[in-house]
Amino acid sequence: MIYFDNSATTKPYKEVLESFIKVSEEFFGNPSSLHGIGAKTERLLSQARAQIAGLLGVDPEEITFTSGGTESNNLAIKGTAFAYKNRGRHLITTASEHASVRESMLQLEKHGFSVTFVPVDREGRVNPEDIRKSITDETILVSVMHVNNEVGTIQPIVEIGEIVRSYPKVLFHVDGVQGAGKIPLDLKKAGVDMYTFSAHKFHGLKGSGGLYVKKGVKLKPVLSGGSQERGQRGGTENPAGAVAMAKALRMSLDKQAQRFPVLLDIRKFLIEGLRELDCIIVNTPAEGAAPHIINFSVPGIKSETFVHALEEQDIYLSTTSACSSKKKSASKTLLAMGVTEAVAGSAVRISLSFENTMEEAVEVLKEIEKTVSRLGRVLS
Structure with a gap:
């Protein structure tokens, strides 16, 4: 099996699974309980929080544990929006965000907020100046993803941050899941x-994630309940998931330091090979994109047909975002980039991890070429 669908989810590291089982067995108490078993579990949860904070370069009290990326967004x-609505009711995001951001914004419009969806260019990148021009006296939030989950475009977060910093009442949220x-x-x-951030995107477990919240930022909780997570997220904490997530993030950052150049080489090989095939259009930009995501289209062949054909060869890719892939609709990100319906409707995503190899890439490229040729003959 060759698994090239890591942006949908990654395979948990063995060590991560082992840590989850150990904590579940030995530290099963409720962290909010007053007795000794609960206290031991609470200390372990605090350690995981401190470890993740250290890896992200922030303070432990700035980490809120959640169930994953969608809840965090x-x-x-x-x-x-609800904590600062007295400051203003205007929000800014981009036209190529994940569904959890886009749908949250659309829901808020029904509650009297206004949203500006800033366009992206042909490479899926937002112009920071367009963000600046969209800010008004009513603006309270700018939300921009770091890495696009479909095409891999890296957004100019530092430049946008500099702009937002000059507007004291505007907060800056970054979806860093990818x-x-x-x-x-x-x-x-x-x-x-x-x-x-979300654990299962870096070899942790599904159902675990987090939100960095800078000191001084106040949020109205989405989940009402107890006072867990400093009142920002009610519900019994998941200590085993938090410990496993801390281990997964540490291991992933170690892999990043060791294998980043290898991943760049694999990406270069795949993109160059795909561009040599006349019938394929590469949608991922050549520059300014993450090394682990490659999006391409095979006009004339439906993306789901192509993905299932490769699955028969024990190769696993995807169509659009995993959260949208079963809807069988054209990629909103690609349409926002200005591509045609035909190109957007035939898009396929390769997403790598630091575990993948050049040998796998060679095999996948060979099978892609064969599959394009075979399906092209069948459909012609």
Whole structure:
């Protein structure tokens, strides 16, 4: 099996699974309980929080544990909107965000907020000046993803952060789900107020994630309940998931330091090979994109047909974002980039991890060429 769908989810490291089982067995108490078993579990949870904070370069009290990227994005966006609505009711995001950001914004429009969806260019990149021009006296939040989950475009987060910093009442949220553990970002230097991350994107477990919330930022909770997570997220904490996530992030950052050049070589090989095939259009930009995501189209062949054909060869790719792939609709990101419906409707995504090899890339490229030829003959 060759697994090239790591942006949908990654395979948990063996050590991560072992840590989850150990904590679940030996530290099963509720961290909020007053007795000794609960206290031991609470200390372990605090250690995991401190470890993740250290890896992200922030303070432990700035980390809020959640169930994953979607919840973190909802908390950042809706939590900001309802906490600061007396300051203003205008939000800014881009036309190529993840569904959890886009849908949160659309829901807030129904609650009396206004949203500006700033366009992206042909490479899926937003112009920071367009962000600046969109800010008004009513603006309270700018939300921009770090790495686009479909085409891999890296957004100019540092430049946007500099702009937002000059507007004291505007907060800056970054969806870092596809960047955490892969693409470095100094949250403090970039002026980020909130940063979303999700464990299963860097070899942790599904159902675990977090939100960095800068000191002084107040959010209205999305999940009402107890006072866990400093009142920002009600519900019994998941200590085993948090410990496993801390281990996964540390291991992923170690892999990043060791294998980043290898991943760049694999990306270069795949993009050059795909561009040599006349019937394929590479949608991922040549420059300014993450090394682990490659998006291409095979006009005339439906993306789901192509993905299933490769699955028959035990090769696993995807169509659009995993959160949207079953809807069988053209990629909103690609349409926002200005490509045609035909190109957007035939898009396929390769997404790598630091575990993948050049040997796998050679095999996948060979099978892609064969599959294009075979399906082209069948459909002609």
